Structures are given as structure tokens and as C-alpha cells.
Amino acid sequence: MNLPNRITISRICLIPVMMVFLLVDFKFYPEPITWNSFELPYNQLIAVIIFILAASTDGIDGYLARKNNLVTNLGKLLDPLADKLLITAVLVSLVEMGKCDSWIAVVIISREFAVTGLRQIALLDGAVVAASKWGKVKTVIQIVAIVAILINNFPFEMIGLPFDDIAIWAAALITIYSGIDYFVKNKKLLQLSNV
The missing domain is CATH 1.20.120.1760 (CDP-alcohol phosphotransferase transmembrane (TM) domain)
Structure with missing residues (x-):
């Protein structure tokens, strides 16, 4: 390998x-890391x-x-x-x-399954669905949002900015957009494969 x-x-x-x-x-973890209200x-x-x-x-x-x-x-x-x-x-x-709200997780996970299915249809027809720029943007924003949530919105929590909420909403919206983008750009694959 x-x-x-x-x-x-x-x-x-x-x-x-x-x-x-x-x-x-x-139970054996030390006390949480604290700083002011964080x-x-x-x-x-x-x-x-x-x-x-x-x-x-x-x-x-x-x-x-x-x-x-x-x-x-x-x-x-x-x-x-x-x-x-x-x-x-x-x-x-x-x-x-x-x-994290469950609907956001479902939206993001559903998009991943849908695009994977599209790629499988493409493979059956001998085509390849390449990663799009929106797919790459989606991945970066998802990672940023997840990290922000995992670190309890630090340092934005100190100034009262809900960056983690904004980021996860942005991730959900861009995830939806990038999924639609994949299907619009590859609609011929769906028409050709008798789906």
C-alpha cells in the first residue's frame, strides 16, 4: 500500500x-480551560x-x-x-x-450522498465528475464552521459575535448551492443514463 x-x-x-x-x-479530565467567560x-x-x-x-x-x-x-x-x-x-x-441543529447536519450529509450518487452514475457512463470550485469552498467553510463550534466560538465569544452560528449557516447554504451547481452542470449525465 x-x-x-x-x-x-x-x-x-x-x-x-x-x-x-x-x-x-x-471523569479524569482536569478542569476546563477558562479565560474570562470562555x-x-x-x-x-x-x-x-x-x-x-x-x-x-x-x-x-x-x-x-x-x-x-x-x-x-x-x-x-x-x-x-x-x-x-x-x-x-x-x-x-x-x-x-x-x-448543531440536526437539520443542518441532515442538509450537509444529504448533499454529500447526492453528489456521491451523481458521481456513481457518471462512472457507469464512463465519465468523471470533477470537483468544482464551489465544492472546495464548501469543504473549507464546513471545516471552519466545525472548528469554531468545537472551540466554543473562541475568540469571538469574548466580544459577543456568534461566528460559529454564522459559519455553520454559511456552510449549510454553500453546501446547498454547491450541490445544486453539481447537478446543473452535470444534468446531461442524468438524461443520458436513463435515470
């Missing part, structure tokens, strides 16, 4: 570790570090695979799967923690 695929698999392996830190109530439990700090590490490997594995001519069918399967698992796992965890 090549290095890019190992990096992708490591991203998948980090997902349950991150979820444990988010969802399991360990408070951040250590388990969330560890989870956000794991999330950032996992999210950052997405660009690394793809870059290495293309640069070193190590693109494989396994990598083509695992890379988008790892991305979707990571975002889905953290959103479900945030809903469980009461930090």
Missing part, C-alpha cells in the same frame, strides 16, 4: 478516536486537534498521489469516503452534544 493511501486510512482511523473524545464523559473542556480541545489533523491530511494525500504518480483505484475510493465519514461523524457528534 502506498503512502497516500496510508494517510487516507489514518484519517479514517482518527474518526472514532475523535468521536470518543467528543462523546465519552471521562470555557473549553479538554476533551473538546483534543477532539478539535484530531479533527484539524484529519482534515489537513485530505490535501496531503491527494497532493502526494498526484505528484508521485501514485493514484490508485483504492485511493479514488477511500479519499472521498474518508472525507464524508469525517464530516458526517463530527456533525452527528455535534448534534448529539447539542451544538
